Amino acid sequence: MAGKRGALIVLEGVDKAGKTTQCHKLVQALQQSGRPAEMMRFPDRTTTIGQLIGAYLENRSELEDHTVHLLFSANRWELVPLMKRKLEQGTTLVVDRYAFSGVAFTSAKPAFSLDWCKQPDIGLPKPDLVMFLQLNPYEAALRGQFGKERYETGVFQGAVQEKFEQLMTDPSINWQVIDASQDIEDVHRGITEHSLKAMNAAQNLPLGELWK
Ligand code: FDM
Ligand code: MG
Numbered sequence: 001m002a003g004k005r006g007a008l009i010v011l012e013g014v015d016k017a018g019k020t021t022q023c024h025k026l027v028q029a030l031q032q033s034g035r036p037a038e039m040m041r042f043p044d045r046t047t048t049i050g051q052l053i054g055a056y057l058e059n060r061s062e063l064e065d066h067t068v069h070l071l072f073s074a075n076r077w078e079l080v081p082l083m084k085r086k087l088e089q090g091t092t093l094v095v096d097r098y099a100f101s102g103v104a105f106t107s108a109k110p111a112f113s114l115d116w117c118k119q120p121d122i123g124l125p126k127p128d129l130v131m132f133l134q135l136n137p138y139e140a141a142l143r144g145q146f147g148k149e150r151y152e153t154g155v156f157q158g159a160v161q162e163k164f165e166q167l168m169t170d171p172s173i174n175w176q177v178i179d180a181s182q183d184i185e186d187v188h189r190g191i192t193e194h195s196l197k198a199m200n201a202a203q204n205l206p207l208g209e210l211w212k
């Protein structure tokens with residue numbers, strides 16, 4: 001099947017929704033069924049830019065709010081050549097957070113508009129599917145305490161959730177909302193179904209450009 005591209009699949013959601021677990025399970029299931037798939041995550045803390053972001057998130061450094069927003073975006077752009085190469089080779093990419101987290105988290109800060117936050121990510125590879133793992137704050141609290149990183153507070157996560165809801169009204173994106181309060185295997189089944197459908201559709205479509 002030469003020439004068939006892989007799909008760009010993104011998982012988004014607030015903290016504790018199970019994004020990372022579900023990304024791993026999806027990649028494993030796809031690979032086991034003979035479909036090339038790899039996981040990526042943003043921020044990718046392994047690059048030089050990613051290390052600056054990591055220090056900021058771990059409260060080891062301070063960065064001005066616009067500056068860190070642009071670093072998160074730069075951290076995606078620096079991986080675009082790799083992403084495009086993989087997709088063209090037919091590998092499906094399963095991505096733990098993407099530009100939607102970028103916009104939701106920064107625009108949850110005072111005095112940042114959604115529109116300003118989107119600008120640096122315009123033109124990134126456009127996901128074929130974005131699944132939002134929905135979990136209400138009560139269910140999230142049952143899954144344990146927040147961690148110690150920046151942004152890991154109930155109040156801020158609530159503001160982030162509102163911003164995600166605004167982003168999900170955009171019909172140019174293939175959003176699917178997944179009820180993350182279900183048991184892990186049920187969530188996984190739903191995610192796999194949506195993914196296989198999106199992968200089929202993507203095979204015959206060129207990769208799009210985000211928010212363009
Ligand atoms: N985050 C993530 C942002 O603020 N902007 C971004 O562009 C991205 C991708 O960084 F609090 C936030 C979201 C979260 C933190 O945490 C990354 P994880 O646990 O590594 O996903
Ligand atoms: Mg986290």
